[in-house]
Amino acid sequence: MAGWGLTIVRSGKPPKRRRRGNQKSMTTEFGGTIAAPAAPAGGSGAAGTQPLELRIFVVALFFIFGGITSLNDVIIPKLKSLFTLSYADAMLVQSAFFAAYFIFSLPAAAVVERTGYMRTAVIGLGLMMAGCLLFVPASASGQFGMFLFALFVLAAGITTVQVVANPLISRLGAPATAHSRLTFAQAFNSLGTTIFPYVGSILILGSLGHADASRLSAAALAAYHSAETRVIEHTYLGLALALLIVAALVWLHRDRLREARSAPSRMLDAFTLLKEPRFAFGALCIFLYVGAEVSIGSVIVSYLMQPSVIGVGAEAAGKHVPYYWGGAMLGRFVGAYFLRVFSPGKVLSVVASGAVLLLLISANSGGACSAWSLLSIGLCNSIMFPTIFSLASEDLGVRAAEGSGIICMAIVGGAIIPLITGHTADLTSLKAALAVPAICYVMILSFGVYARRPAHP
Secondary structure, eight states, rough: TTHHHHTOOOSOOOEEEEETTEEEEEEEEEEEEEEEOOOTSSSSOOOOOOOOHHHHHHHHHHHHHHHHHTHHHHHHHHHHTTTOOOOOOOHHHHHHHHHHHHOOOOOHHHHHHHHHHHHHHHHHHHHHHHOOOHHHOOOOOOOOHHHHHHHHHHHHHHHHHHHHHHHHHHHHHHGGGGHHHHHHHHHHHHHHHHHHHHHHHHSSSTTTTOOGGGGSSSHHHHHHHHHHHHHHHHHHHHHHHHHHHHHHHHTTTTTTSOEEOOOOOGGGGGGGGGSSHHHHHHHHHHHHHHHHHHHHHHHHHHHHHSSSTTTOHHHHHTTTTTHHEEEEEEHHHHHHHHHHSOOOHHHHHHHHHHHHHHHHHHEEEEEEEEHHHHHTOOOOOHHHHHHHHHHHHTTTTHHHHHHHHHHHHGGHHHHHHHHHHHHHHHHSSSSHHHHHHHHHHHHHHHHHHSSSSSSSO
8 A cells, every 4th residue: 555565765875786797786675686788879878777668567566556455445344244244353354464464575575586576576466366366256155254365365466566566666777766766656556546446436335235234034135245245256357357467468578677686595584673773663663554554544434434424325435535545645745845855754753743633633523524634644644654664774784675574574564453443443433443543653753753863873
């Protein structure tokens, strides 16, 4: 969602280079290297320059995995209604999905070391396609657990694609423009999170609430469940077809990226970085940020449907979700300017304070004020992930790659914090449950204050 993954933050020092024969190469984030192609006739031959179509493919990957991830916000109220789930049980959708980040991040990095970026991207897309196809047996079984398994496999593929996409986009061009390429690619990630929920609301939530399941006979209820689960099935079958096309295109261009890989490193050595207080605090804040962002996105539909808020139907509420993610897209461009002018730690503290304030307003008001204050939190979320990442990773030097892997694992917060939020909502109310993400943002505010100065002035 909104630029998650192994964001690469460059320090003022140029990347180290190694020579193999007469070919230059750049150290990758996973211990391998991407070799720079020879300069074209009349060109400058900047290190890291790669064919334009590779950049297009990577940007497309950002759009796809961002959009598919945001569909969880639409499928949660659908499954909650179909299986008569509590809020906590419905949040298992996010738990199953984001658990994959914890399990597959470092193994995916190891696959990159062995097979290279492009082939690993195809593997990730294949896993995503398999996850989409698993919605067919899930629909046939009518079992909530089968839907969770399909989402877990889908997320394993997305994790693999993210491990590839973020460091790769930073390498596909001159090092001096890496930041602008990352910002541009992450904007397409946000574009995906804005478009997919709107379309998903029409396709998936359109029929939600049109029938009162409590008044149906057993046979009619079974037929209703079958018809409604097929709506989900058909949506993900369409995504599987699109993923097949993208995977085929990436495979056809698998040799366009010239790579030279070094010997794999030991994955578990990365955990020693948690002995560094600044890095450990930053990794915790990534855990809390993703958890808070996902928690809010997951409850938006149910929250807006409440009579005390705006009391709209499921489809209309779902169409408001893009405002949350669209705010993150807009905030990314605005925030990029402020990060150039002010200390990143101070900017992080300000936006975290804004998120806490908006949550307090939403929880203690009603009507449009309650709705739009919650949706506006997307603006505050926009710069949090890359800013926390950069502050945590300062001065890691040659261990920056290991730090990236640990931070990607911390995205598992999206599996745990929403579950806590759901349990809180079941025990109290949705408005009271907003205290959970509010606590997360208070911790992020504290990290911004703690890390407002350089790691080693």
